[in-house]
Amino acid sequence: MFRHEPVSTLLIEDRGTAAWSIPALLSHGQSAWVRLTQADDLQTGLSRFSTTSFDIVLLTVASASHALAAIDQVRAIRATCPVIIMGELDDAALATSVIERGAADYLVHGQCDGAGLARAIH
DSSP states (O other): OOOSSOEEEEEEESSSSOTTHHHHHHTTTTGGGEEEEEESSHHHHHHHHHHSOOSEEEEEOSSHHHHHHHHHHHHHHOTTSOEEEEESOOOHHHHHHHHHHTOSEEEETTSOOHHHHHHHHO
């Protein structure tokens, strides 16, 4: 289905180093289809998520334990909102764990271009 409105996306940067790279990835022809709101840490993101309606949550995390805990916290607020995890490691076991926990997708930071990220968001 073609979507006429941008996808309202909450980017929660729980790893602290790549906040600039996600918007940069999406700026190459994809930004018109994604309305991005950023949070610098998980607590700020969860606070925004609890008071604002988003179509999807994109979480960047440094470790598996952070990813799993973050998914649980997002799900506790709004269980039906899709969550995409972007992690540091190209780890099939971690990807399987986050999907089993309820994430819509697991992407590896540095291996995903703007088109791939936009495709996952849509």
